[in-house]
Amino acid sequence: MHYVLAPRTLFFSHYFYTGLRIATGVVGLTGLTYHFADLPTAMAVAIGALCTSLMDLPSPLRHKFNEMLAGVLTCSLVALLVGLCSPVQWLLRTVIVLVSFLASMMTVYGRKAMPLQFVALFVMMLSSGAAATPLQALRHGALFFAGGAGYMTYAMAVVWLLRRRLKQQVLAEALYELASYTCIKAGCYDMANFLPAQMEKLVRQQSALAVRQQASRDLVLRGKPKADEAVLVQVHYAMFDLYELVLSTHTDYALLRQHFAGGPVLPLLGDLIGKAARDIESVAYAMTRNRPSHPVIDYRDELRALDAALRALPPADSEDANARAVLRATFNKIRDMIAMIARLHGASAAPRGTLPMAAGADLTPFLTQQRYSIGILLSHLRWTSPTFRFALRVAMAISVGLLSAGWLPYKSHGYWTALTIAVILKPNFSMTRQRRTDRLVGTLIGCILTAAILYVVHAPAVLIGFLFVATAAGPTFLSIKYRYTAIAASMQSLLLIGLTMPHGGGAIEERLLDTVLGTLIATFFSYVLPSWEYQNLPCLVDAVASANRKYVDAAADLLLGRAIDDFHYRINRKRFMDSLGNLSAALGRMLDEPAAQQRAPAELNRFTVQNYLLMAHMAALRLLLLRYPENMPRAEVEAALADAFAKVRSNLGTAPAQDTVPDDGRTVRIAAWRGWAPLQRRLHLLQQDAAQLALSGAAIDSALGRDVHRPASKTAST
Incomplete structure (x- = not known):
């Protein structure tokens, strides 16, 4: 169980702090606006604040500022553009398709761009609900910008004050x-645990650990740390x-x-x-x-x-x-x-x-860098790009969702159907499948809970309290347990309707029907222009192979005394871990796809485990030499290491090299060193696993139908 799901640890986590910060900012800014203006004005400001809050993720301060500013400017522009086009239906539909496509193309910039894609779609859907005059569109866009800018100012101030706490x-x-x-x-x-399955769990957890360690690097090591x-x-x-x-x-x-x-x-x-x-x-x-x-x-x-x-x-x-x-x-x-x-x-x-x-150490290679070049986006405007196909898929699905909402036997809020599509439809099938289940179950539970609350509670102050809790719960569980976020989002929307339209009967039933419709459309389009994980496997396997070679070279330089320090060893270990984590994540996603779209799962499992074992052996060799420094026969140890590394590189290591050092006293020195036997055992395991890695690499090539012109006993991985 994730530590955040335990009450003992939830309330001290950055997830809870983020949810509390967002709820305080959104609800507080809405209440403040309502105190000085009317309800429609407060709702427009609230939407701007809510959309900007979705970009409020743990990041270094400079990155957070850039991300939130991009969200405010992009979404304000979308709100204004959609509002101006809303009176002309064909123009509005054209803009919806265009915005859906461009917003989804932004996912080419990686995980940090995913919230921006969703926020842009969210704003587009809310702004397309009713026709507006140009003056109304300008006013709505200005209020949206005010809400977004106000929340951004608030969030940056709070995070700056609590930056040490976040770290x-x-x-x-x-x-x-x-x-x-x-x-x-x-x-x-x-003994009750099946060892191969346990090793696979270990590799999966190592990938998750690498992600969290990188987040720690980005916050703790960036910039000059303060005294505290x-x-x-x-x-x-x-x-x-x-x-x-x-x-x-x-x-x-x-x-x-x-x-x-x-x-x-x-x-x-x-x-x-x-x-x-x-x-x-x-x-x-x-x-x-x-x-x-x-x-x-x-x-x-x-x-x-x-x-x-x-x-x-x-x-x-x-x-x-x-x-x-x-x-x-x-x-x-x-x-x-x-x-x-x-x-x-x-x-x-x-x-x-x-x-x-x-002092003065350059830690830049260890830190995540923001790169948002327009050239990256333009390079993916091609039919073979998974991002391009995803963008087309989203644009078509949302268009169909908005059109089909008009055929329902009640006055549907088409944005809810389209919002469901945007929530569910993700770049890969695995996430789409999980979101589909969570969205359906979460919406059902949220509707039931909200119906019970509205039936029992009628005091606005108490309803605002429930709204605050729902607003805080949504971002708290967003990346941990999306089902809880879906429950909170449904309650948040329906409580707002209950507060602003107390007699809006039928809203709960309509939301359920809209969610089901959006789910069906998203499910259908998840098979349209698909990009299956197996199509990316060759590139990911090659990336692991390349990182593997560099890591072995860096480890050899460190252990043989050719490196001044362990900087290159650490950076190449990090890159190796990152590439292995990417492959492991892709494998996990592929196993959630239809069986007909899966390729070489057993071989890939074996390949990831063997690569992990190679990294473990390198770490063990390094610590072994540090553990037994006394009476170490440096020449013999370096000869054994060099021989083992040569065999690993050439994929010939199936047994340890025999000690052929002439008996001129050096054999006595070897016998006197307590680390010699452990070193020989570790080198033996290293060479065994390197040979197994060669076989698993060849098996993957065969399963994927790749002709790499190398013997079956060799692989580029080592």
Whole structure:
């Protein structure tokens, strides 16, 4: 369950703060306007404020200003244009098609442009409801702009005042995701969990974690931190160090299960990592409450029990020796992870002023950049572009929705049908399918709840209170549980009708019928000019392959001492994680599409898991060398690493290279170094998984019908 869905954590999250901020701004601005003007004026201002509030998302201040200003200007222009064209039906329909198409083309700029697309469509629908004279259109556009600009000013002021609080909450969300990731790791030691399925869950969670970590980077590391933000930077860096350690705890789970099933060892390992997940969660919870965190979880009983269980194991034969070594290495890493969590607690309570990064370090490559070039949009004005086809699909569906609303046996509000289409119809089939269900169920529940409220409550002040709650709930759950947002949106609309038209009977039934009609139209058009996920898979697989090669090269440079610091390693690891997350997300969306449109799901699952394992091995190698610095035979270690990396790059690594170092005393030095055996085991696993990655890459090429002119045992991925 997402942490926001628990009441204990909901009220400290940035989702709740955003919902509360939006409700206060929209309802407060509406009430203020109504105090000085009439109801129609207040409603026009309210629409401007409401539309602008949909752009009020957690972002760096400069990005937020740009996004909200774009929303105010674009939507004011749309409101004015549609209002001026409303008296001429053929012109109005032409503008509706054009605006629908252009607004949907804006999704080419990525996830941040999705709210702007919806807001533009929302404004267009509301403004097309009734014919207006040019003077009325100008007045409505001016009031809309005033409402939008007023809300933007209010929101920017509040976010500026609470900017440290927002950074805390976004950083805490990344910690919550890290806790969930660690909890899934604990499940790998549970024999009741099917290991391949558990690994797939781990990869999916790693993708979600990467998104939250990027949001934390964008807020915490952008610009020069203030003195009171030094703690946030410290926690952020400690979080990433802990993440790399948790990542490195990947081991040969199948070997451990084979040799220690039924005994106390595996449950104790799972319990320890499960406790670590709850410990990380306690840091996140303390941060959302603006408090330093302190260790509250005691690991001593499990550590003593596991240590005793290890000593009680019978003498190992040659077959069990490797499993024992893997088990002890895992135990050591878990203890390191517990120590790192203690450091995370300490970072949250550290004194101000100390920043764990080099002065003047250029962090730009780690941060999300805004790029809204007109050339990007123009380059997608082609038939093969998924965005272009989506824009055509939306324009046709909304046009049909507005036309068909006029055929209903009651005075329909066509904008509600079109709004349902805009909510449901998304660039990919998977999201469209989910939104369709949530919209139907949410509207039904919202209508029932509103009917009960309007039947029992008649006092305007109480109804305004319910309206405030609905207005706050909508944005709170928008990206977490859209069904709740659909419930809130239905209640918000119907409560407004109840307040402004107390005798507007039939509104609830009409909204239900309009929603059903919009759902049917959106469902039909989701199959028109489709862009199925499998069509994008070759590009995504190639992107992972390219990022993989660069990450391996960066890791080799770092481990072999050819890099001055770990900057290039970290940036290439980030890019590798991002590309792997994109592929994993596309795979998840494809599995929601019709079976006839799915390609190579098993091979892609295997490919993503093997890439994840490669990243885990690299992290483990790095920490292994840091763990055993004493008596390290540098020349022999570098020779073993170079040999392994060469084999990984050429996809020939199926077994570790044998030690061929002449016995001139160096063999003695190797034997004296405690890290040699763990290094050999890790390099063996690395080469095994690289070979498996080669096979899975070749299987994907075969399943997708790609002729890449390479042997079946090779892939570009490594």
